[in-house]
Amino acid sequence: GGAVIMNAGANGSSVGALVREVLLLNFEGRLFHRTGEALNFRYRSCDLQQEPAIVVEVRFACYPREKQLIREEMERFVARRLSTQPLRLPNAGSVFKNPPGDSAGRLIEAAGLKGLRVGDAQISSLHANFIVNLGKATASDVLSLIDKTRETVLARDGVELLLEVQIIGDV
CATH class of the missing domain: 3.90.78.10 (UDP-N-acetylenolpyruvoylglucosamine reductase, C-terminal domain)
Incomplete structure (x- = not known):
């Protein structure tokens, strides 16, 4: 949920670009949905930061690619992060x-x-x-x-x- 609420991102991309729908739980115990478009995603922010609710579920738009290409890209991202960020x-x-x-x-x-x-x-x-x-x-x-x-x-x-x-x- 935190990645959606803050519109986490790296390498010029952000989570909000892939969010299609979010299921939320308000503090009265009511579940409700918001579309990704309705959340007004912007740099490290979205409208959920002003809404007192908990992110329960997120539906993302994913695009098919070859597993090997995805694996190679993930390995490049991890290697870059390990060399540039203090993850240890x-x-x-x-x-x-x-x-x-x-x-x-x-x-x-x-x-x-x-x-x-x-x-x-x-x-x-x-x-x-x-x-x-x-x-x-x-x-x-x-x-x-x-x-x-x-x-x-x-x-x-x-x-x-x-x-x-x-x-x-x-x-």
Whole structure:
């Protein structure tokens, strides 16, 4: 459900482009459907972010291709991710949305923040838009690192980094 709600994507594609229908459960216990077109998918967002409901089921439009071609493409994607993202350490995925015409990772790296650490939370030395847990990072460590990153990039480049992750609850 989270991939649909945030319109997850990579390599120029997003989940929303393939969503045909979503089955939702509201907090009164009622099931209802929304078409993909009705969800107004956009960069890392859709209308479900404003709708208090749980994604129960998603129907995707899939296109037939040879199994071997699909397997090869999947292997290329996995190899690329393993070489460019810190997937061998606990992390929250991509932390910031890419600003128009640029990438959050490039801005963070250009600001000299790769490797910056608060407690056991660290900006990845492999991909600057990832915060990794080196062992015992707390939510406070991560949030402090997020704040320092946003402040530094704003002061240096005049770009406000928006969160791609969602912070839930109080820390």
